Amino acid sequence: MSEATTLQRLRDANPYPDAAALRETSPDRAVLLAVIEERTHIVSTQLAPPASPPEKPKRRRGLVAAAAAFVLAIVAIGLVMLVDGGTPEPVSPTPTVEQPIPSPTTVETSPSDLPPPDTSPTESTTVDVTPGTALDVALAFIDARNRYDGQALLSLLSPDATIFDVSQDAGEYAAVAELERILGFEFQSVECIDTSIEGLLRAFCTFEFESAWSRALGLGPVGENNMRIIVEDGQIQDLFVQLNFPVLDEMQTAFASWLLANHPEALVVMFSPDAEFVNVPILTPESIELFEQYTPEYLADSGQSG
Amino acid sequence: MEAATADQRLTTLLDQHYDEVLAYCARRIGRNEADEAAAEVFAIAWRKIDDLDWNTTRAWLYGIARRVLANRWRGIYRRGRLDRRLRSLADSHSESPEVVVMRRIEDQHVSDALGRLSPIDQEVLRLAAWEDLSASEIAIVLGIATSAAEKRRQRALQRLTRLLESDNHSKSPPRAAEGGGG
Numbered sequence: 001m002s003e004a005t006t007l008q009r010l011r012d013a014n015p016y017p018d019a020a021a022l023r024e025t026s027p028d029r030a031v032l033l034a035v036i037e038e039r040t041h042i043v044s045t046q047l048a049p050p051a052s053p054p055e056k057p058k059r060r061r062g063l064v065a066a067a068a069a070f071v072l073a074i075v076a077i078g079l080v081m082l083v084d085g086g087t088p089e090p091v092s093p094t095p096t097v098e099q100p101i102p103s104p105t106t107v108e109t110s111p112s113d114l115p116p117p118d119t120s121p122t123e124s125t126t127v128d129v130t131p132g133t134a135l136d137v138a139l140a141f142i143d144a145r146n147r148y149d150g151q152a153l154l155s156l157l158s159p160d161a162t163i164f165d166v167s168q169d170a171g172e173y174a175a176v177a178e179l180e181r182i183l184g185f186e187f188q189s190v191e192c193i194d195t196s197i198e199g200l201l202r203a204f205c206t207f208e209f210e211s212a213w214s215r216a217l218g219l220g221p222v223g224e225n226n227m228r229i230i231v232e233d234g235q236i237q238d239l240f241v242q243l244n245f246p247v248l249d250e251m252q253t254a255f256a257s258w259l260l261a262n263h264p265e266a267l268v269v270m271f272s273p274d275a276e277f278v279n280v281p282i283l284t285p286e287s288i289e290l291f292e293q294y295t296p297e298y299l300a301d302s303g304q305s306g
Numbered sequence: 307m308e309a310a311t312a313d314q315r316l317t318t319l320l321d322q323h324y325d326e327v328l329a330y331c332a333r334r335i336g337r338n339e340a341d342e343a344a345a346e347v348f349a350i351a352w353r354k355i356d357d358l359d360w361n362t363t364r365a366w367l368y369g370i371a372r373r374v375l376a377n378r379w380r381g382i383y384r385r386g387r388l389d390r391r392l393r394s395l396a397d398s399h400s401e402s403p404e405v406v407v408m409r410r411i412e413d414q415h416v417s418d419a420l421g422r423l424s425p426i427d428q429e430v431l432r433l434a435a436w437e438d439l440s441a442s443e444i445a446i447v448l449g450i451a452t453s454a455a456e457k458r459r460q461r462a463l464q465r466l467t468r469l470l471e472s473d474n475h476s477k478s479p480p481r482a483a484e485g486g487g488g
Contacts, residue, residue, distance in 0.1 A: 001467055001470060001471050001474075002467070003463045003464065003467050005467075006463055006466050006467040006470060007434070007435055007463060009412065009415075009416050009470070010416055010420070010431060010432075010435040010436075010466070011435045011436070012412065012413065012416075013412070013413040013416040013417055013420075014333065014435070014436045015332070015333055016329050016332045016333050016337075017436075018329075019325040019326050019328065019329030020325050022325065022328050022329055022332055022337070022340070023324075023325055023328070025337070026328060026341055032320070032324075032341075032345060032348075033320075036316070036345055036348050036349045036352065224350075242377050243377070244377075245373070245376045245377040246373060246376060249376075
């Protein structure tokens with residue numbers, strides 16, 4: 001068999017040989033642009049020229065995140081209103097889509113502001129979310145993640161929520177909080193916006209993150225992550241967290257490689273083989289215990305402890 | 307002014323490349339997920355549009371798409387829905403039953419063999435055969451040198467050919483006429 005034949009057979013196996021035909025069942029252009037707009041509205045504020053904005057964005061500044069010892073950081077971070085005179089008015093990608101775009105709400109954190117990741121348990125809180133405010137739910141969810149408050153997370157998630165995240169089961173979020181506490185996972189530079197439309201309460205956030213794994217590699221904050229939620233009855237019904245997978249994969253691979261070299265027996269307890277690219281952390285108590293045990297050791301070996 | 311230009315550039319990108327990007331996404335993760343993935347690609351593209359080299363637009367978009375899909379693969383795998391998605395994708399063909407059967411048998415052989423290559427070899431071959439990208443475009447998508455992309459494409463094709471030949475010998479009677487020697 002020639003290579004040309006192989007190439008032809010491969011071409012014949014193309015499940016969608018006619019790209020143009022797909023458009024027939026694709027959303028029309030206005031819907032498409034609206035979707036793109038939703039995902040770029042925050043960025044669009046940066047693309048627009050620095051004109052005088054008619055409305056200045058609300059910002060919240062403070063310490064969030066890894067410092068679980070500062071359980072009350074949530075109080076400190078909220079509600080400090082900043083005046084940002086340089087943020088321009090959002091623009092629409094096309095004149096045909098003219099939805100009003102609310103200003104992003106920003107939760108700003110700086111790594112230098114943050115104490116080292118705390119490994120002590122946090123107090124649990126139940127978040128009292130004002131019904132009907134997707135933006136508040138989104139911010140409360142991220143705050144709870146940064147406080148490693150499993151009970152708060154459970155109260156924010158509908159038990160039957162559809163989830164794309166480190167877990168796909170809302171009931172596992174106490175374990176997620178525990179794992180993220182151990183890893184010192186921090187949501188940083190969070191910007192959220194309410195993208196609700198009639199009958200659908202939505203919010204969209206972009207953020208950076210850091211964790212023990214990124215610190216071990218000296219990566220600094222990892223960007224290009226986002227989160228989308230749909231809220232029903234004051235709880236998250238749909239959660240989609242999209243991390244910067246290539247970087248995450250690099251970090252996980254480094255940690256998994258270290259495990260393989262130093263504690264090979266732990267690997268199968270801590271990670272489940274999943275996609276061809278990634279191993280997914282297991283959230284059982286046995287696994288969490290091993291993460292607790294080996295993460296400091298990994299950081300020490302990486303010269304990042306203390 | 308800059309914002310208006312960015313809008314126009316986004317519209318141009320959509321007009322010129324949306325179909326291709328949508329098809330690329332559909333070929334990787336199935337039709338149902340493709341629209342959202344393609345929208346994600348253009349959302350990112352719009353954000354980075356100032357970095358765009360308009361001479362390599364298509365490859366640049368494919369490079370973004372590849373990353374977007376890598377993220378989505380993760381979620382799809384985790385939810386165990388990939389098989390269902392791919393089955394629904396296979397079911398979406400609307401050809402005559404005979405053609406479908408023959409195509410599926412043949413395509414399955416190719417898909418099976420392709421799946422036994424390394425992920426990067428698979429991607430190179432799909433980019434070449436399904437997306438019709440040149441070696442220089444593949445190089446941009448994968449972030450490697452053009453010469454490396456060409457070598458990788460050639461080697462991957464050789465490997466796939468050997469696998470298909472091996473399958474032909476082991477699974478079915480000799481198919482001497484196949485390929486026509488050319």
